Amino acid sequence: MSTRSITPDLSAFEVPMDVWSEPYWHTAAEHRLVLPRCGACNTFRWPAGPFCPECRSQEVEWVAPGQGRIYSFTILPVAGPDKDAPPQVRIPALVTFEGAPGVRLVSALIDAAPEEVKIDALVEMDWLPAANATVPVFRLQNPPPV
Amino acid sequence: MKNQASIVGVGATPYYFRGTSAPQTVFELIDHAVLAAVADAGLKLSDIDGLAFFAGGFDPSMIMQQIGLDNLTFSHCVSGYGSGMAGMLDLAAMGVDSGRAKNIVCIGASQNVGKRYGQALGMLGLTPDGVFHAIAGLGGPGQAMALMVRRHMHRYGTRREAFGEIVMASRIAASTREGAIRRKPITLDDYMASPMLADPLCRLDFCLETDGALAFVVSSDERAADMPHPPVHITGAAHVGVRDWGRAFFWLNQSEDTFTTAGAGAVAKRLYELTGVGPQDIDVAMIYDHFSPMVLMQLEDYGFCGAGEGGPFVESGAIRLDGSLPINPHGGHLSEGYIVGMTHVREAVEQMRGTATNQIKGAKRALVTGGPAPVLMSGAILSNER
Numbered sequence: 001m002s003t004r005s006i007t008p009d010l011s012a013f014e015v016p017m018d019v020w021s022e023p024y025w026h027t028a029a030e031h032r033l034v035l036p037r038c039g040a041c042n043t044f045r046w047p048a049g050p051f052c053p054e055c056r057s058q059e060v061e062w063v064a065p066g067q068g069r070i071y072s073f074t075i076l077p078v079a080g081p082d083k084d085a086p087p088q089v090r091i092p093a094l095v096t097f098e099g100a101p102g103v104r105l106v107s108a109l110i111d112a113a114p115e116e117v118k119i120d121a122l123v124e125m126d127w128l129p130a131a132n133a134t135v136p137v138f139r140l141q142n143p144p145p146v
Numbered sequence: 147m148k149n150q151a152s153i154v155g156v157g158a159t160p161y162y163f164r165g166t167s168a169p170q171t172v173f174e175l176i177d178h179a180v181l182a183a184v185a186d187a188g189l190k191l192s193d194i195d196g197l198a199f200f201a202g203g204f205d206p207s208m209i210m211q212q213i214g215l216d217n218l219t220f221s222h223c224v225s226g227y228g229s230g231m232a233g234m235l236d237l238a239a240m241g242v243d244s245g246r247a248k249n250i251v252c253i254g255a256s257q258n259v260g261k262r263y264g265q266a267l268g269m270l271g272l273t274p275d276g277v278f279h280a281i282a283g284l285g286g287p288g289q290a291m292a293l294m295v296r297r298h299m300h301r302y303g304t305r306r307e308a309f310g311e312i313v314m315a316s317r318i319a320a321s322t323r324e325g326a327i328r329r330k331p332i333t334l335d336d337y338m339a340s341p342m343l344a345d346p347l348c349r350l351d352f353c354l355e356t357d358g359a360l361a362f363v364v365s366s367d368e369r370a371a372d373m374p375h376p377p378v379h380i381t382g383a384a385h386v387g388v389r390d391w392g393r394a395f396f397w398l399n400q401s402e403d404t405f406t407t408a409g410a411g412a413v414a415k416r417l418y419e420l421t422g423v424g425p426q427d428i429d430v431a432m433i434y435d436h437f438s439p440m441v442l443m444q445l446e447d448y449g450f451c452g453a454g455e456g457g458p459f460v461e462s463g464a465i466r467l468d469g470s471l472p473i474n475p476h477g478g479h480l481s482e483g484y485i486v487g488m489t490h491v492r493e494a495v496e497q498m499r500g501t502a503t504n505q506i507k508g509a510k511r512a513l514v515t516g517g518p519a520p521v522l523m524s525g526a527i528l529s530n531e532r
Contacts (some may be wrong), residue, residue, distance in 0.1 A: 008283065018274040046399055047275045053389070072300070075291035075345035076283055092282035094293050094398055101222075103446055104399050106282045114345075119300045 015082030015133040036063035048105035151239035152377030154364035155187025161483035164258035167357035175359035183361035196220030196247030200230040220247035222493035223458030231487030233385030233524035238364035255359035290395035292344035302454035310337035320477025353479035362490035382421035387521030408518040410447035429509035432490035434517040475504035
């Protein structure tokens with residue numbers, strides 16, 4: 001039996017926000033992912049920031065980015081709750097989106113068997129509660145039966 | 147402006163395994179290194195009129211008070227962290243060439259007391275831009291760079307055997323180096339048995355965390371003529387930022403062609419243009435090896451092989467002491483010690499003086515690279531010929 005990647009406990013985690021990232025977190029609270037696109041030249045940028053680095057416009061549209069796909073990932077050992085507990089892993093994944101060319105989002109890939117995680121695998125979003133926000137994380141889409 | 151700056155003195159503390167330099171403070175370590183470098187140059191402290199730093203630098207007023215340094219007309223710090231290390235030599239050369247100061251001491255130090263460089267992402271604290279790494283679980287530079295390394299392997303078929311070769315070559319070099327921290331050679335089996343810390347990076351791919359300080363005196367060729375050691379000329383040093391590399395592993399949004407590099411392509415290009423030297427002219431290379439795959443990726447960036455060819459290049463044995471391009475004959479950050487790149491400059495000076503532990507016969511030109519990290523990135527070519 002394989003060990004599936006952990007779901008981090010973020011319940012006490014305070015997400016720092018600023019005026020440029022707040023729309024991302026407000027939408028995440030409704031379990032929707034959006035990414036910032038320049039309102040003038042349509043270039044996506046990430047992270048959110050005060051200017052479009054291509055055209056210097058400050059206009060932003062927040063856009064649902066569509067299907068996510070693993071661009072790269074790593075597998076980190078995680079200390080178990082005690083020394084006799086089986087080893088656990090955490091999987092940070094860097095994900096591209098079909099509808100947001102040029103940007104990538106990094107987050108935890110949860111509940112995945114490490115041997116099933118591949119570059120180009122499709123992912124779907126899931127949502128975890130944090131102290132002051134809802135945090136987007138990834139799951140493998142239609143993982144094969146274990 | 148005439149290019150006339152040379153390294154004329156080197157000083158270093160011992161290299162201490164992380165945290166073991168206490169109760170000395172980091173300033174005491176720096177003081178030792180500066181005094182040793184000034185003595186090595188055959189100078190008096192009163193001859194020193196400039197300081198140069200990188201990685202945020204160290205308070206010059208503290209150094210002046212502690213060792214009794216009376217007058218400075220130059221004290222500056224280049225941008226970048228380990229990325230700016232070789233840019234410090236550019237800064238010192240500018241100071242000497244422009245006449246701002248006569249004898250400038252370059253200073254670098256690290257001390258892991260109450261903190262660890264390997265947890266640098268956590269040390270930065272949480273920001274609206276940096277929170278995503280924390281949510282993902284990327285706590286250190288090696289964990290974030292693992293994402294770049296895996297993509298390189300995916301794109302080019304690079305094998306872990308190549309990373310293992312970099313570690314093995316480093317350990318062989320360190321085995322004869324007094325003062326190196328890890329001196330026992332390892333086999334490929336040892337490498338493959340090393341626990342994964344950030345798959346595909348295993349523990350042996352991570353460099354040491356070391357306490358210590360180093361200092362280099364930079365002066366002019368003319369003044370060097372009266373000093374005890376032959377000058378090691380700063381043939382050229384480049385300090386370059388390109389947006390597509392940007393915040394490096396803190397960002398992870400580089401274009402595909404940049405994501406699978408060590409971000410040094412632009413600095414290599416400028417360095418070769420400035421000096422009229424190409425990769426074929428480099429006799430020995432001190433490549434910033436905070437993580438072993440970053441050596442392979444820098445070799446591609448600096449043109450020693452093509453993009454994606456770093457794996458086969460390294461696996462051919464080219465980077466060993468007897469190879470076509472000896473890398474880090476002192477053992478580097480992986481085996482000798484990690485003081486944010488400074489040890490690489492020391493080795494380059496020893497190679498150019500002909501006094502290195504693992505001397506590369508007839509070496510005339512050495513490359514030293516700053517670390518793959520947020521811009522500006524840097525590199526330098528040192529030579530015993532002008």
